Amino acid sequence: MISVNGVVKSYGKSFKLEIEKLELKKGLVVTLMGPNGSGKTTLLKSLLGLVIPEKGKITVDGNNISGESDYRNKICYMPQSSPFPPNLKVKEIISITRDIRKKQNNYDYELYEKFGIESILGKKAGALSQGTRQRLSAALAFMFDSEIVVLDEPTAGLDPYSSEILKARIIKLKKAGKLVLLTTHIVNEVSELSDRLVFMLDGKIKVDRDSFRTPGGNGKEFREMVSKLFMENEPAKNI
């Protein structure tokens, strides 16, 4: 459903994203991992059109996304630091998003309730704490029942309760046959959810594995593998 072919994006001389080939299919939870600066966020932003690659082709459901915008109806995105316009109220942010997406579905009360959105509707985004912004961001990502959900470090800064809800939502989406693409640093978290691991290093895909979870196992193999990868590549930072 998403296919990335020969994508190159560089920032100066210090960083270069090079993805030869990456295919992401429906009904899976795919986790992007890798040290800081390995290109995870750049890859996600390329899928969303926020970052424009120099070379290569990205297609969503077979359609080239370059210069297109309609395909984003199928994608919901939860950015890393949830940068909302500070002078907009939460309800305005929600209504703008709904307005553009032409989704007139009713409020997902469960989502509102669980992420505690109802109580902050009248507040300005600038006045929200980092955790609250993340909750809002998560709520927006799940609000539209979209085919693809892209989550950049979703649990960072999120309280444990909200994290659990988030995970539950991810599983729900997966069961509904949607594609979930997420990045994280926390190995435990993903081992429970992920169907596939993409490990990135210096802008390239180092490891791309699926079916790592042995039936009935608890993901031990996976955890060990990831720990090893981190240890090998950035021992000082990521133990």
Add this chain to the structure above:
Amino acid sequence: MSALKAGIILAAMCLMLFSESRSAVIRVGMSGKFTDVADAVNSASDGDRIVIEKGIYFVSGLNINKKIILEGEQDAVLDGSFLKEIITVTSDSVIIKNLTLRNSGTSYVSDLAAIRLENVKHCALENNVVENSFFALYLSSSSDCKISGNRIAGNSVSESFSGNGIHLWKCSGVTISDNTVSGMRDGIYLEFSTNGEISGNTSFGNLRYGLHFMFSEGNSYTSNTFRNNGAGVAVMYTKKITMNFNRFEDNWGANSYGLLLKDIDNSLIYGNVFSGNTAGIYAEGTNRVNILNNTFEKNGWALKVLGNCYEDTIRYNRFSNNTFDVSTNTSKNANLFLNNFWDKYKGYDLDNDKKGDVPYRPVSLFSLVVERVPEAVVLTGSFLVELLDAAEKIIPVFTPETLVDNSPLIEERGR
């Protein structure tokens, strides 16, 4: 001795009364004795009064050579049929009044006029209307005549094919008052004419000058209005001219000015208003002229004083809303600027004597640039130009060092 003198005067007065009572009134028109003006004039003798009734009379080349009064009733029109001069006066003491004269002949060779006074004294032209004539009232070598209350309207389109409204050539002591002249080449023109008094006239919409002096000394003109003429008023090659309480308005155009002074000495310009002219006064070769108590407002340049002007005094004038107050083409100044009110003056008056404590330099840097390169005018109003002008006012480098009002007035005098 004095009794004898008194007796003679008495006798003379009796004679005058007697002759006056003997003078005839000759009527021209439907109910008159004559239907032709020329016939009436031919039959008249000195002292007669010819009254022309309402109607249109074709008159051309009529010569008045006797001391008569030619007078029109309402709507009495003398039409010259574009042939020759309508009336030529060759006798002293002729009075022509209340007539409408139109369609004089036009000539490239001679200055044909509606009425010409040729070498006469004590004549009067009063309250006539002159329309569509080459020259209107032409006085040649005449003296002590009076031109008043006439209304002259031409429809000139080109300078070379049009004449002047009131034209004086080698005249003296002529009074020109309360006339209105428009649409001619020059409204009022004086050449080699002296001691004239020109007052209360309105001269507007003439092709060239509203008033034009050449080689004419000792004249004065007061309380006239010169508006919207091609080039304004020109006073050239003369001296001892008094110019008081006139209004010079809206003489606006590429080569226009309110008052052009060229080679003129020892004159007075007092209490005039110069408003909306391209240049209020343009002075060239002007010496010992006092320019006092005038108002200069909304002109492009209030004063353009060229380098060949000496010992002029510019004092107690009011300058406001002019694009440029004073401009000159020299770095030296031989004239006195003192106690004027300048609206652009930004100084202060600490000793409260109503005079600014800081000198005012009326020549702006930009006016010098424009003087040198006329194309620079496109920068008028530019922020840079205002910055440079402000800087130059604080530290003068380029503007004439001595062209300065050392004691500018701080308050506007009553308008």
Add this chain to the structure above:
Amino acid sequence: MNLRKIFKYFFSDIIRSKWIPVYTVLLFALTSGIIYFSRDGQKAFISLLNIALYLVPLLCLIFGSVYNYNSREFVEMLLTQPVTRRSVFLGQYLSLGLSQTAGFVLGMILPLFIYDFSINAALLLAAGIFLIFIFNGFALLVSNMVNDKVKGVGILIAVWLFFAVFYDGLMLFMFYYFADYPLEKTTIIASSLNPVDVARTFIMLRLDMSALFGYTGAVFKKYFGSGAGIYVSLLILHLWMIVPSFFASKKFKRKDF
């Protein structure tokens, strides 16, 4: 279709910020102050012209760029939605231009119209609108090219100085050093190329200042007053409006967030 929505979001966002009210009140205070304190209409008009020609573009550059820097999150949020970059750019550009035009009209043109309803006020309005859109184009161009806010605003102040001061300085320099050459054509071309100069020359000539300037003025008047000059000036103003904003949009379309 989305453009209208995006314009609406940006416009309501801009007019809600303190900028536009402050801008409007500032212009209103200046305009009514000038009208009130100067007794002469023409003089007041020339002061107002200076505000429209110099202050308004400066405020445009600063406001337009600062807004663009500050609305980065908003832009980013919009871009994750199914909208084209083109409509986000146009929405931002038009709402910046129109909100400032609204402030300009309320703060400056309205009091001027009340005081003196004339062709002058209409010309000032036209000049102001052109300059607002032209300089907002520059503001977006530079702020989309330079990510550092301080640097961007610095560059824009240099842009303003160039159009408001240095360009005329160069012309003055030319007049000074080439005084002996015929400069009419060069002057017409030079003053047609700077949008601030075009606006100023056009209005000054309409005020019949040309008569001040003898033969030269007549040449300018003929050029700017006749059909060809008007069309060429309008064309150049349009180019100034289109070119910087075109490059700003190109830059925006390739920009990474």
